Amino acid sequence: MYNEKDEKYLxxxxxxxxxxxxxxxxxxxxxxxxxxxxxxxxxxxDNLVLYAQRLQATLxxxxxxCYFVNSGSEANDLxxxxxxxxxxxxxxxxxxxxxxxxxxSLIDISPYKFHQMAGAxxxxxxxxxxxxxxxxxxxxxxxxxxxxxxxxxxxDIIEQAHKKGRKIAAFIAESLQSCGxxxxxxxxxxxxxxxxxxxxxxxxxxxxxxxxxxRVGTHFWGxxxxxxxxxPDIVTxxxxxxxxxxxxxxxxxxxxxxxxMSSGMEYFNTFGGNPVxxxxxxxxxxxxxKEDLQGNALHVGGYLTQLLDDxxxxxxxxxxxxxxxxxxxxxxxxxxxxxxxxxKLRILKEQRxxxxxxxxHRNVLKFKPPMCFSREDAELVVEKIDxxxxxxxKTLGLQMSEAVISENGHTKRKEPSxxxxxxHPSVGSGHKHTGTLPHNKKKLKTL
Amino acid sequence: MYNEKDEKYLxxxxxxxxxxxxxxxxxxxxxxxxxxxxxxxxxxxDNLVLYAQRLQATLxxxxxxCYFVNSGSEANDLxxxxxxxxxxxxxxxxxxxxxxxxxxSLIDISPYKFHQMAGAxxxxxxxxxxxxxxxxxxxxxxxxxxxxxxxxxxxDIIEQAHKKGRKIAAFIAESLQSCGxxxxxxxxxxxxxxxxxxxxxxxxxxxxxxxxxxRVGTHFWGxxxxxxxxxPDIVTxxxxxxxxxxxxxxxxxxxxxxxxMSSGMEYFNTFGGNPVxxxxxxxxxxxxxKEDLQGNALHVGGYLTQLLDDxxxxxxxxxxxxxxxxxxxxxxxxxxxxxxxxxKLRILKEQRxxxxxxxxHRNVLKFKPPMCFSREDAELVVEKIDxxxxxxxKTLGLQMSEAVISENGHTKRKEPSxxxxxxHPSVGSGHKHTGTLPHNKKKLKTL
Numbered sequence: 001m002y003n004e005k006d007e008k009y010l011x012x013x014x015x016x017x018x019x020x021x022x023x024x025x026x027x028x029x030x031x032x033x034x035x036x037x038x039x040x041x042x043x044x045x046d047n048l049v050l051y052a053q054r055l056q057a058t059l060x061x062x063x064x065x066c067y068f069v070n071s072g073s074e075a076n077d078l079x080x081x082x083x084x085x086x087x088x089x090x091x092x093x094x095x096x097x098x099x100x101x102x103x104x105s106l107i108d109i110s111p112y113k114f115h116q117m118a119g120a121x122x123x124x125x126x127x128x129x130x131x132x133x134x135x136x137x138x139x140x141x142x143x144x145x146x147x148x149x150x151x152x153x154x155x156d157i158i159e160q161a162h163k164k165g166r167k168i169a170a171f172i173a174e175s176l177q178s179c180g181x182x183x184x185x186x187x188x189x190x191x192x193x194x195x196x197x198x199x200x201x202x203x204x205x206x207x208x209x210x211x212x213x214x215r216v217g218t219h220f221w222g223x224x225x226x227x228x229x230x231x232p233d234i235v236t237x238x239x240x241x242x243x244x245x246x247x248x249x250x251x252x253x254x255x256x257x258x259x260x261m262s263s264g265m266e267y268f269n270t271f272g273g274n275p276v277x278x279x280x281x282x283x284x285x286x287x288x289x290k291e292d293l294q295g296n297a298l299h300v301g302g303y304l305t306q307l308l309d310d311x312x313x314x315x316x317x318x319x320x321x322x323x324x325x326x327x328x329x330x331x332x333x334x335x336x337x338x339x340x341x342x343x344k345l346r347i348l349k350e351q352r353x354x355x356x357x358x359x360x361h362r363n364v365l366k367f368k369p370p371m372c373f374s375r376e377d378a379e380l381v382v383e384k385i386d387x388x389x390x391x392x393x394k395t396l397g398l399q400m401s402e403a404v405i406s407e408n409g410h411t412k413r414k415e416p417s418x419x420x421x422x423x424h425p426s427v428g429s430g431h432k433h434t435g436t437l438p439h440n441k442k443k444l445k446t447l
Numbered sequence: 448m449y450n451e452k453d454e455k456y457l458x459x460x461x462x463x464x465x466x467x468x469x470x471x472x473x474x475x476x477x478x479x480x481x482x483x484x485x486x487x488x489x490x491x492x493d494n495l496v497l498y499a500q501r502l503q504a505t506l507x508x509x510x511x512x513c514y515f516v517n518s519g520s521e522a523n524d525l526x527x528x529x530x531x532x533x534x535x536x537x538x539x540x541x542x543x544x545x546x547x548x549x550x551x552s553l554i555d556i557s558p559y560k561f562h563q564m565a566g567a568x569x570x571x572x573x574x575x576x577x578x579x580x581x582x583x584x585x586x587x588x589x590x591x592x593x594x595x596x597x598x599x600x601x602x603d604i605i606e607q608a609h610k611k612g613r614k615i616a617a618f619i620a621e622s623l624q625s626c627g628x629x630x631x632x633x634x635x636x637x638x639x640x641x642x643x644x645x646x647x648x649x650x651x652x653x654x655x656x657x658x659x660x661x662r663v664g665t666h667f668w669g670x671x672x673x674x675x676x677x678x679p680d681i682v683t684x685x686x687x688x689x690x691x692x693x694x695x696x697x698x699x700x701x702x703x704x705x706x707x708m709s710s711g712m713e714y715f716n717t718f719g720g721n722p723v724x725x726x727x728x729x730x731x732x733x734x735x736x737k738e739d740l741q742g743n744a745l746h747v748g749g750y751l752t753q754l755l756d757d758x759x760x761x762x763x764x765x766x767x768x769x770x771x772x773x774x775x776x777x778x779x780x781x782x783x784x785x786x787x788x789x790x791k792l793r794i795l796k797e798q799r800x801x802x803x804x805x806x807x808h809r810n811v812l813k814f815k816p817p818m819c820f821s822r823e824d825a826e827l828v829v830e831k832i833d834x835x836x837x838x839x840x841k842t843l844g845l846q847m848s849e850a851v852i853s854e855n856g857h858t859k860r861k862e863p864s865x866x867x868x869x870x871h872p873s874v875g876s877g878h879k880h881t882g883t884l885p886h887n888k889k890k891l892k893t894l
Binding site for chain 2: 001002004014016017021022026027030031034035036037038039040046070071072073074077078080081084102103104105107113114116117238239243244245246247263264265266267268269270271272274276277
């Protein structure tokens with residue numbers, strides 16, 4: 001990316017510009033179709049059918065009906081409507097810290113959002129399950145079977161809901177939780193959750209808005225990390241799908257779609273699936289394939305993980321997590337977690353590197369670069385992070401004794417400014433962390 | 448428009464392709480910006496500010512804060528969120544037959560949609576007011592003051608809601624009802640409704656998604672037909688705003704925006720207000736101005752109205768409404784309304800003219816062509832309609848005695864096929880209609 005002074009930035013966060021900013025093939029496809037025809041979806045157009053076929057081919061056969069919409073929010077809202085109509089039930093199970101979009105129905109199921117609001121009440125039809133986080137969550141790597149344990153929590157929620165006479169329409173989760181802190185659920189968790197939810201008459205919605213389209217490297221979709229035996233009932237897509245063009249998609253089974261259609265209410269979306277959006281969507285798929293960007297994600301993602309793993313060994317500030325994206329502040333050995341000072345990201349920005357932080361404590365570095373990210377890019381960003389950590393640890397050496405450690409995991413925040421106006425990391429909430437992970441076997445698979 | 452065989456069609460309905468299909472200025476603006484930079488709205492870009500300023504300049508000064516989103520549905524959903532947050536109230540008053548979008552919160556307030564669904568229940572926080580239709584509605588042209596009478600209905604609804612302990616957040620209406628049957632509210636209605644709603648602590652949302660951007664000819668926005676003294680609290684935009692590009696906008700007052708911001712919940716929309724969307728939006732405004740498309744709407748719209756008025760005098764099938772867009776079937780003199788046979792639109796399509804029908808009985812012809820529609824285009828479509836009406840009336844001459852007339856306005860439908868497989872108009876629900884309108888003084892102002 002370049003700023004208005006034509007200064008170059010390394011973009012490590014723009015998962016919307018999926019195949020690279022202004023990719024010429026995508027620009028050409030969009031421009032050509034804009035010149036030829038763009039109209040609302042009351043008109044049939046070949047692009048619509050061609051694109052639906054191409055998208056469908058990336059998914060298990062059962063997921064065969066596409067609805068084209070304009071944003072991840074429209075996609076997730078439609079997924080809820082499909083679930084409500086298909087099941088005749090109302091209740092939705094969502095995860096802690098989840099974010100699924102900005103329209104009102106999705107604020108309801110996004111603890112990441114509704115917890116921001118003073119005095120917000122959780123809607124009665126919404127149930128919040130434990131985040132399947134094996135680093136900071138209730139069941140960590142030292143637990144014999146965290147996948148089953150977290151899925152049991154969903155089962156408990158269903159049973160509690162049933163006791164109140166409520167009925168489950170759907171479980172919704174990102175295949176890897178993004179804003180919630182880049183949480184990768186343990187393998188087998190989705191299968192077990194799906195079983196509990198389907199037993200209760202509900203369906204499983206996999207939100208791939210942030211993580212789909214080859215980013216996980218080994219697979220095209222994030223949910224496929226759970227294994228071949230897992231197929232969601234609905235998959236929603238968004239951000240990367242059009243390399244920045246406002247478009248998105250919901251894909252579901254014939255059964256769900258037919259029940260929705262039989263309600264008598266026509267689904268119509270003015271811009272969804274217009275010829276330009278479909279042409280752009282097709283071009284994005286072509287580029288991913290032609291440039292083997294999924295392969296690049298696997299390759300460079302693995303390399304970046306290795307570089308960050310080295311940082312972890314070197315720096316006490318980097319957390320001892322199953323993947324090396326957690327900065328947890330001083331004291332990782334004793335299980336005390338810290339606040340990532342967001343100011344440090346500003347230092348990176350001054351050095352022309354765009355990076356951001358996620359998670360409930362904003363202390364997880366988020367890497368979601370365009371998929372053309374190179375080994376050299378990885379080296380550059382890690383080198384800069386290395387330097388910042390070194391400087392920060394030097395300063396913190398003077399400050400560490402001030403850290404207030406609390407036994408019960410609650411925090412007394414202390415964020416004194418240093419002479420440069422920088423805020424030092426305070427001590428975050430912390431569970432005792434004793435796991436010894438074979439890190440090399442749990443590389444971060446996402447770019 | 449051209450089909451896949453390169454055959455030319457006259458498009459009388461595509462209000463999305465507002466400044467004309469594939470307008471070169473719009474295509475160029477979009478292509479250029481796509482080449483230069485398209486990114487999500489975490490990044491600031493001049494286009495965003497420039498576009499907000501240009502849009503704001505078309506509106507009363509009080510409406511000064513823009514939120515850029517991706518569709519009319521996203522805009523109306525955000526309008527509801529703003530209203531809920533600003534007022535602290537929950538209830539929404541909407542109009543009969545209203546359509547405000549496809550996300551779940553909007554299905555709730557769209558009788559046009561939720562009535563399609565078998566067994567759909569009206570949400571408790573939703574109240575449906577009479578459509579201010581002075582042709583087919585409760586208070587017609589023969590009423591001394593339909594504006595006040597319809598507004599009183601809203602006041603009654605508010606009082607009933609208050610008796611149940613409920614509180615009004617907003618009244619929402621299209622400035623001219625579209626899917627609801629191209630209903631133009633009597634002048635003064637919005638002012639009176641706004642007064643009642645504001646007295647109850649609620650706000651007024653004007654939905655300009657289908658009717659804004661100069662289409663009404665005399666003004667840039669539909670709500671301005673109500674007079675200079677009327678300013679909504681929120682205006683939502685959509686379809687024509689990007690000439691087909693998926694984008695839209697919510698504009699509100701500083702007071703409403705500040706209350707929303709103070710909730711603590713950040714509003715973020717990935718694609719909303721991206722540099723490409725803003726470039727396209729700016730180009731659309733430029734073309735409207737440069738080609739005086741608002742002036743063309745006034746001029747050609749007036750001419751089309753005159754031509755249709757002539758048809759009305761000639762053909763018993765055309766309703767005697769305040770504007771000549773209603774086809775009401777046989778018997779207009781005695782107040783019996785009919786069903787527009789949609790098959791007739793197919794005949795038009797075979798003749799390469801795209802027209803559609805709207806309203807609860809699908810018997811109102813909808814003219815919403817691109818704004819470059821010409822006098823010659825108007826003549827062509829009216830000539831074709833003339834011919835279809837002549838043929839249809841010839842056939843109906845044999846059938847009129849079979850029309851089943853009901854005293855209480857309810858209908859016993861009869862739709863026998865003629866030898867050509869065409870369905871004849873049945874007798875629709877009918878209020879006695881005795882008004883004698885000075886038609887020349889009530890021209891249809893919309894293209």
